[in-house]
Amino acid sequence: MGSASVLFRRWTQLVLLLAVTCGASEYEYTWAAGSYNGGRGYGKAPQCVDIPDDLRLCHTVGYTQMLLPNLLEHETMAEVKQQASSWVPLVHKNCHKDTQVFLCALFAPVCMERPIYPCRWLCETVRDGCSPIMEAFGFPWPEMLTCDKFPQDGVCIAVTQPNATEATWPSGHSPACPPCDNEIKNDAMLENICASEFALKAKIKEVKQENMDRKVILQRRKRMVKQGNLKKRDLKKLTLYLKNGANCPCQQLENLENQYLIMGRKVDKQFLLTGIHKWDKSSKEFKKIMKKLKNYKCPAFENVFK
Known part of the structure; x- marks a missing residue:
């Protein structure tokens, strides 16, 4: 009865994983002959641990426990949180409805008797939907997520329709001009500021x-909100670029009278615009964010997009 209870609990966790939605997609868990041996050999035995509330990438994914070490060779929760934090802004961009499911399958894998990787189809659909957004911020699709590393069949997490590559865009979002989107609220804005260099x-x-x-x-005339690695000589004549944005709609760039919260990062010798939002003193929400930012400590992480 004990082993049956454990098995039932793990299947319940699995159902929660496969039912979670970032839109309204369905997932299937498939058993087939053979197994995927592309994983790592762990330095210590994997164990089930609670997903902490401050692991923002995955604490809303739909299940409460994860496997540690995870499937990206992170052996401590501190390392998981450090690396996962830089992916939160990408999830907020809604570039593909399955982004969170795909990433959390790796950063916070559901507890099972053996590691379960995302299927190659799932990786490819998320990559095709999100890589244009990442490129707008100067990030290539990372080597650590090369889709060829994941299994085509066997035991894996897969979208029901592997050929579906469409991304759904909520009202007000544009795949062509992600830095101009106006969706950012509270913690999402703080994460976006933290993910930007300045x-x-x-x-x-x-x-x-x-x-x-x-x-x-x-x-x-400018006022620093986050200095980052921006030097004084760069600040004086700061020019930013909206990558591939020559013909895309960006309401903020049409109004030169407003003051803006402007976020950016340096790529090669250019400064890229990573976010632009009206500096709205009349908004209680905006004022709350700016007040919180004064004492907010951004997560320290090595950029996983390299």
Whole structure:
């Protein structure tokens, strides 16, 4: 009875995983002959641990316990949280309805007798939906998530329709201009600021088209919100680029009278625009975020998008 109870509990966890939605998709768990041997050899025995509330990437995924070490070779919860934090903004972008399921299958895998990897189909659909968004921020699809590493068959987590690659975009979102989206609220905005290298308050002086990008020239007067690695000499004549944004709608860049919260990061020799939001003193929510930011400690992590 004891082993039957454990098996029932694990199947319940599995059903929760496969039922979780970032839209309204269905998942299936398939058993087939053969097994996937692309995983690692663990330095210590895997164990089931509770998913902590501050593991924001996965604490709402639909199950409460995860396997540690996980499937990305993270052996401590501190390392999991450190690495997972940089993926939270991508999930908030809703680039594909299955992004959270795919990432959490690796960062916080459901507890089973053996590791269960996402199917290659799931990786490919998420990659195809999200890589254009990542490229807009100067990030390539990372080597650690190369889809060829995952099983095509056998035991794996898969979308029911493996050829479905469409991404669903909520009202107000645009796949072409993700830094211009206005969806950010509370913790999501804090995560976006933390994921950006710097953030500041400024007005826009001029917007030009340069090849397929938009060149955003800021007015001289600026106030730092997050200094990051931005040097004083860079700040004086700061120019940012909206990658592949020459023809995309961006309401913020049409109004040069407003002050904005502007986020960015440096890629090669360019500063990329990673977020732009109206500096709205009349918004209680915005004021609350700015107040919280003063004492908010961003997670320290090595960027997993490299």
